[in-house]
Amino acid sequence: MAPAPTESPTPAPAPNSAALATPAPATPSPATGTPAPATATPAPSSPPASAAEPLPRVVTAAESRPVYELDAGRKVVAITVDDGPDPRYTPAVLALLDQYGIRASFFLIGENANAHPDLVREVAARGHHIANHSWSHPDLSGLSAAKVRDELGRTSELLGRLTGRAPTWFRAPGGGWSPTVLKVGAELGMRPMAWSVDPQDWATPGTDVITKRLEKELRPGAIVLTHDGGGDRSQTVAALKTFLPLLIDSGYRFTAPPG
Numbered sequence: 001m002a003p004a005p006t007e008s009p010t011p012a013p014a015p016n017s018a019a020l021a022t023p024a025p026a027t028p029s030p031a032t033g034t035p036a037p038a039t040a041t042p043a044p045s046s047p048p049a050s051a052a053e054p055l056p057r058v059v060t061a062a063e064s065r066p067v068y069e070l071d072a073g074r075k076v077v078a079i080t081v082d083d084g085p086d087p088r089y090t091p092a093v094l095a096l097l098d099q100y101g102i103r104a105s106f107f108l109i110g111e112n113a114n115a116h117p118d119l120v121r122e123v124a125a126r127g128h129h130i131a132n133h134s135w136s137h138p139d140l141s142g143l144s145a146a147k148v149r150d151e152l153g154r155t156s157e158l159l160g161r162l163t164g165r166a167p168t169w170f171r172a173p174g175g176g177w178s179p180t181v182l183k184v185g186a187e188l189g190m191r192p193m194a195w196s197v198d199p200q201d202w203a204t205p206g207t208d209v210i211t212k213r214l215e216k217e218l219r220p221g222a223i224v225l226t227h228d229g230g231g232d233r234s235q236t237v238a239a240l241k242t243f244l245p246l247l248i249d250s251g252y253r254f255t256a257p258p259g
């Protein structure tokens, strides 16, 4: 099957994949424990070229409201994948997306990203959109502004360090949006993304049920919520195996949010 073209909802400045391909700042690889061979040339001791932290993207008031759907006038869909990365399921989801040439958005949990940094880099290197899903997946709407800032800020810092690009979108766990959550997210330069299609795959209702819910609720402009972490996600992976080719056969194009 031919790979599906990826569309941008707006005249995109630069494809996200290009930006995401920016190499992360050089960090010592934990895998290579051997010390560097001594050379006559002293190692440069200058700080990284861009020592100054880039300012967060300015989020307007209109942009600080959760986005539930994309342009319903076009046959586009955004696949979003939450709660990873998880070494048990994320590679399988990546392989499926590769197989069908689909670019998706991964809303990563900071704790999981911290445990599996190579998987975060892998998701970004394959051109998918990396977004912030808090550090420890609490109901952010029940937290103080300081705690929300800690949950979102730590995660953005980590994802930015791992991928070379700070997230510009976030999603409150369980859709726990509150004025405080939206305000802090905006201050950190992120727009809130909700969803319009929820097959409740997290409750493991069975592959067929997940697939049928996806098919039934799908419509142009949908933002589809799925999970590759947080529990046994083998049913989700199996449902995507059926659902993704069906989307392509139905003429859908795939989009990730603009950076």
Ligand SMILES: [Zn+2]
Pocket: 082, 083, 133, 137, 173, 174
């Ligand atoms: Zn979640």
